[in-house]
Amino acid sequence: MAQPFRFRVNQHGPAGSPVREAFTPAAPKPGWVRIELKAMALNHLDLWTTVGLPGFPLPLPLTPGCDGAGILEAVGEGTALPPGVEPGGSVMIAPGLSCGLCPACFRGDDMLCASYGVLGHVSDGTAATHVLVPAANLLPIPGNWSFEQAAAFPLVFLTAWEMLVHKVKLRPGETVLVWGGGSGVGSAAIQLVKALGGQAIAVVGSEAKAMKCWDLGAEHVIVRGDMKALPGKVRDLTGKRGVDVVFEHTGALTWGASLAACTRGGRIVTCGATTGRETSFDLRALFAKQIQIHGSYMGRREHLWTQLALIQRNPTNPPFRPIIDRVFELSEYPEAQRYLESGQGFGKVVCRV
Numbered sequence: 431m432a433q434p435f436r437f438r439v440n441q442h443g444p445a446g447s448p449v450r451e452a453f454t455p456a457a458p459k460p461g462w463v464r465i466e467l468k469a470m471a472l473n474h475l476d477l478w479t480t481v482g483l484p485g486f487p488l489p490l491p492l493t494p495g496c497d498g499a500g501i502l503e504a505v506g507e508g509t510a511l512p513p514g515v516e517p518g519g520s521v522m523i524a525p526g527l528s529c530g531l532c533p534a535c536f537r538g539d540d541m542l543c544a545s546y547g548v549l550g551h552v553s554d555g556t557a558a559t560h561v562l563v564p565a566a567n568l569l570p571i572p573g574n575w576s577f578e579q580a581a582a583f584p585l586v587f588l589t590a591w592e593m594l595v596h597k598v599k600l601r602p603g604e605t606v607l608v609w610g611g612g613s614g615v616g617s618a619a620i621q622l623v624k625a626l627g628g629q630a631i632a633v634v635g636s637e638a639k640a641m642k643c644w645d646l647g648a649e650h651v652i653v654r655g656d657m658k659a660l661p662g663k664v665r666d667l668t669g670k671r672g673v674d675v676v677f678e679h680t681g682a683l684t685w686g687a688s689l690a691a692c693t694r695g696g697r698i699v700t701c702g703a704t705t706g707r708e709t710s711f712d713l714r715a716l717f718a719k720q721i722q723i724h725g726s727y728m729g730r731r732e733h734l735w736t737q738l739a740l741i742q743r744n745p746t747n748p749p750f751r752p753i754i755d756r757v758f759e760l761s762e763y764p765e766a767q768r769y770l771e772s773g774q775g776f777g778k779v780v781c782r783v
């Protein structure tokens with residue numbers, strides 16, 4: 431077999447700066463397993479891990495990569511495995527790491543655990559030929575899904591389900607404004623909104639992306655232009671009401687329009703700030719319209735099992751599936767990071783190992 435390798439963030443730098451190095455994968459300790467990765471998927475967290483976040487020091491050197499799928503190669507001594515997972519079998523990885531021992535974990539709110547972190551952000555991740563994870567983070571791969579599909583699934587669907595189902599409790603018939611409909615989490619949200627009986631109004635940057643959002647089941651698509659005109663377009667599409675829910679992950683550039691597009695008593699849920707993390711707004715818009723704002727980060731691991739069950743009913747024609755934009759080789763991981771940063775793709779950027 432070829433020499434195992436991984437990519438390392440030795441010091442923070444621009445997207446694409448992680449450095450390839452050979453390494454010897456360790457034996458898994460009790461409770462942990464080792465995966466021979468067949469595919470990994472990129473997320474914006476890969477970029478944050480590489481570039482660095484002010485006030486949030488990371489344990490460098492670090493291998494980025496939150497999402498992955500592969501073969502369960504080695505199991506720590508005395509370690510039990512989740513249902514449907516066998517040594518030598520195909521698995522995908524839940525990206526959240528938590529203690530499993532605290533009240534938040536017992537409640538199922540593992541992403542509220544004091545020691546919660548994401549694979550590839552607080553510990554070595556999947557931009558590698560092999561990765562070590564707790565056995566509790568394994569899930570079987572649904573149906574005949576490829577490793578690429580399995581790798582592209584967990585983080586964005588975990589995040590979008592948490593936001594739509596757990597945080598804003600989307601009801602059938604409600605309208606949802608989905609920013610960045612061509613992003614990984616946006617393309618997941620459009621499909622989930624439809625599967626949950628809602629209507630997605632997707633916002634995208636180009637006509638080409640608009641066509642793909644229709645294909646995913648968006649009720650309406652707005653090609654973003656002048657941001658000031660956007661709330662008016664949303665009101666036109668919703669009989670002057672505005673949307674019941676705004677699915678935010680873009681941040682500073684869109685926040686004002688999100689408030690303006692939200693109906694009275696509506697909800698805004700946000701999981702990111704890719705266009706900037708500081709914004710200001712008129713508080714009157716918040717209280718006069720009685721808008722609820724929900725912050726969301728990752729999601730309960732249970733959500734992956736719930737979605738897996740829904741997919742398993744009909745794996746060849748599931749109600750939602752990861753949208754893969756482009757597949758690189760793992761050796762091209764730095765290039766894949768730069769491509770993700772460029773924002774030109776639609777859906778997930780994946781590396782085949």
Ligand SMILES: [Zn+2]
Nearest residue numbers: 529532535543
């Ligand atoms: Zn915990």
